[in-house]
Amino acid sequence: MKKKPLISTYYFPNWHVDPKSEKIHGTGWTEWRVLQYATPRFPGHDQPKLPLWGYEDESNPRVMEKKIRTAREYGIDNFIFDFYFFEDGPFRERCLNEGFLKAPNCNEITFALMWANHDHIYAHPGSYWKPAEPAWLGTVTPETFRTCTDYCLKHYLSRPNYLRVHDGLYFGIYRPQGMAQEMGKETFIAVLKEFRAKVEKAGLGKLWIDFTCGGLAPWDRMNEISSLAVELGADSCSNYGWGYHDTFPAMEYNPWAERNLETQKQFSRELAIPYNPVVLSGWDSSPRTVQSDIYEAVRYPFSSIAVNNTPENFKKAFCDLLEFQAVHGTGDLIHISCWNEWTEGAYLEPDLRYGFGMLEAVREGKKEILGTL
DSSP states (O other), X not given: OOOOOEEEEEEXXXXXXXXXXXXXXXXXXXXXXXXXXXXXXSTTOOOSOOBTTOSOOXXXXXXXXXXXXXXXXXXOOEEEEEEEEETTEEESTHIIIIIITTSTTGGGSEEEEEEOOSOEEOOTTBOSSSTTOEEEOOOOOHHHHHHHHHHHXXXXXXXXXXXXXXXXXXXXXXXXXHHHHHHOHHHHHHHHHHHHHHHHHTTOOEEEEEEEGGGTSOTTOHHHHHHHHHHHTOSEEEOSSOOOOOSSSEEEHHHHHHXXXXXXHHHHHHOSSOEEOEEESOOOOGGGBOTTSOOOSSSTTSOOEEEOOOHHHHHHHHHHHHHHHHHTOSSSEEEEEOSEEGGGTEXXXXXXXXXXXXXXXXXXXXXHHHSOO
């Protein structure tokens, strides 16, 4: 009998004005400007991407109302927001606080957080000379950890539509090994336990901690990923992206997807805790490079670009992974990366080339594999 995994998509919140971004890029800046100035880097390269809905402000509740309605219509069950919190407080939070949580239909979809505790790199855009120079560091001290999780507990975890997995409130951490190194492994384990205790004391029950595998060790060290996840106290693992960017500047989507599907299956088989696999609708981080610089393989965001990631090809990748998760998977979710990573070429939102094709692929695939929305 097939189980029915939750269809969850990561949400990247950089399509609204933020004071910290303005200090780097100027008054009124959002990442839409990066997308608008993208150019083709080789013959046939599909750039710039053109959003069907235009360059909307996600901190507007009416804009977010449309996103929620569309997501539910096409079979998306949950948003996992990339959440940023640094030593001086939250970043890009207006999307959640002013947009999503104030949308009239907010409670029609569940949501959760994934703390993106990486350095904030200057890749909007990054130059050939310094492609991923840190604008500020993502170092997490015990004090920052407590301040962040207290903030999340106060503003988000008590919401009626916050995602629960096995009756535990889902909370993702992107770089768990980074946190453990920065504050010391024993301290990291201790503050995680403190966080769990605070959630229980608040009357919210259990906490379900999810670690990103790539934030534990390289993918070819499965045993290390598994043992670290257990040692540090995770309840499950996930991934945000795919590997194997082997050909430059372009890589065909279908063989790339097939190779990564096998790796997703391997994670499910070999990890000691449940694994929630991920499928990508595409990949193209070229908009995040200085467009006048030569596009060579120096380092991210000068990355390989997925081509022929049509809705039909994405649907096959999605269905293959969903079928595996429904029959053999160990986790409760299947992640789609992403709802709106426009400047990384991984998005479900409608564009002028395919319309609602990527979302149609999700809806049709979900019906075919699970028989329901």
